[in-house]
Amino acid sequence: MAWRAALRSKAVIPALLSCSSHGRLCASPTFITQRNNSTSPKIKVDYDQTTGVAVMHMQSPPVNSLSLDFLTELCISLEKLEMDKGCRGLIITSNQPKVFSAGLDILEMYGKSPEHCGEFWKVVQEMWLKLYGSNMVTIAAINGSSPAGGCLLSLTCDYRIMADNPLYSIGLNETQLGIVAPFWFKETMVNTVGHRNTEVALQLGLLYKPAEALKIGLVDQLVPEDQVFSVATQTMTKWLTIPEHARQITKSMMRNPTIDKLRTNREADIQNFVSFITKESIQKSLRMYMEMLKQRKA
Numbered sequence: 001m002a003w004r005a006a007l008r009s010k011a012v013i014p015a016l017l018s019c020s021s022h023g024r025l026c027a028s029p030t031f032i033t034q035r036n037n038s039t040s041p042k043i044k045v046d047y048d049q050t051t052g053v054a055v056m057h058m059q060s061p062p063v064n065s066l067s068l069d070f071l072t073e074l075c076i077s078l079e080k081l082e083m084d085k086g087c088r089g090l091i092i093t094s095n096q097p098k099v100f101s102a103g104l105d106i107l108e109m110y111g112k113s114p115e116h117c118g119e120f121w122k123v124v125q126e127m128w129l130k131l132y133g134s135n136m137v138t139i140a141a142i143n144g145s146s147p148a149g150g151c152l153l154s155l156t157c158d159y160r161i162m163a164d165n166p167l168y169s170i171g172l173n174e175t176q177l178g179i180v181a182p183f184w185f186k187e188t189m190v191n192t193v194g195h196r197n198t199e200v201a202l203q204l205g206l207l208y209k210p211a212e213a214l215k216i217g218l219v220d221q222l223v224p225e226d227q228v229f230s231v232a233t234q235t236m237t238k239w240l241t242i243p244e245h246a247r248q249i250t251k252s253m254m255r256n257p258t259i260d261k262l263r264t265n266r267e268a269d270i271q272n273f274v275s276f277i278t279k280e281s282i283q284k285s286l287r288m289y290m291e292m293l294k295q296r297k298a
C-alpha cells in the first residue's frame with residue numbers, strides 16, 4: 001500500500017518528531033510531512049501541544065486536487081496525529097485562494113493503467129477510513145469551493161464551517177462527470193443530510209451555494225470569509241469540553257456501521273472502481289469534462 005510504504009520509508013521528517021516521557025509518539029508544535037519525490041509539501045500541519053489542536057493546511061496548487069501523492073501525505077499526517085494521544089482536535093483548511101479542494105485528481109483516473117487506478121482508489125479509501133473514523137474532533141474550515149471528493153473530505157469531519165461567499169459551491173457532483181459516487185460517498189452524505197436530499201443531490205450532481213448547503217445541513221454554519229478559521233477554532237474549544245471517551249464512543253456508534261461496510265468490502269470496492277473507471281465510455285466522459293474545465297477557463 002503506497003501510503004504505508006511511504007510511512008515506513010524516510011518520507012516523514014523524523015527530526016521533527018520526538019517521544020514523550022510516556023513513550024508515545026509525539027509531534028513537535030509545528031511539523032510538516034514531505035515525500036521524497038516532492039520539493040514542496042502538499043500539506044502543512046501546525047500542531048499546538050498546549051491546546052491539543054492540529055491545523056492541517058492543504059497547499060497543493062492550483063486547486064488542492066486529491067492526487068495519489070497528496071492523499072498519501074494526508075494519510076501519513078493523519079496517522080501521526082492519531083497516534084499522538086495529546087492531539088485531540090483537527091481543523092482542516094485550505095491555503096489556496098477560492099478553493100477548499102477540487103476533489104479527486106481527475107488525472108489520476110484518466111489514461112492510467114488498472115494497477116494505478118487500483119492503487120489510487122486504495123488511498124482514497126484510506127483517507128476516508130482514517131478521517132471518518134478519527135478519534136479526534138475534526139472540523140472543516142471550508143474557505144472555498146469544495147466539489148466531489150472535496151465535499152467528501154469535509155463530510156468526514158464532525159462539523160463544517162463554510163465561507164459565506166456565493167461564488168463558492170459544495171456538493172457531490174460526480175454524475176456531472178459521468179461517474180458514480182460509490183456507496184460510502186453516498187452513505188456519508190445520507191448520514192449528514194438524509195436520504196431524500198442525497199437522492200436528489202447525487203442523481204443531479206448538485207453543487208450548492210453556501211446558503212443552500214446550510215439549508216439542507218450539508219454545512220453547519222456560514223460565516224464571513226475572514227472569520228472561517230477563528231470560528232473553527234472557537235468551535236473546536238467548545239467541542240473539546242465534552243468528556244472525550246463519551247464523545248468518541250458516540251461518534252463510533254454513529255459511524256461504524258458505514259465504516260465496517262467498507263472495511264469488509266474494500267477489495268471488491270477497488271475492483272468495482274477499476275473496472276468502472278477504465279471503461280472506454282467513462283474515460284471519454286472524463287476527457288470531455290476536463291476539456292470543459294479548460295474551455296471555461298479560456
Ligand SMILES: CCC/C=C/C(=O)SCCNC(=O)CCNC(=O)[C@H](O)C(C)(C)COP(=O)([O-])OP(=O)([O-])OC[C@H]1O[C@@H](n2cnc3c(N)ncnc32)[C@H](O)[C@@H]1OP(=O)([O-])[O-]
Binds near residue numbers: 101105147150177181
Ligand atoms: C468514482 C469517483 C468519484 C470521484 C470523485 C471526484 O472527486 S471527481 C473530481 C470532481 N471535481 C470537480 O468536478 C471539480 C472540477 N474543478 C472545478 O470545478 C474548478 O477547478 C474549481 C471550482 C474547483 C476551481 O475553479 P478555478 O477557476 O479556481 O480553477 P480552474 O477551474 O481554472 O482550475 C485550475 C486548474 O486545475 C485543474 N483542475 C481543476 N479541478 C481538477 C481536478 N479535480 N483534477 C485535476 N485537475 C483539476 C483545471 O483543469 C485547471 O488546469 P489548467 O487548465 O490550469 O491546466
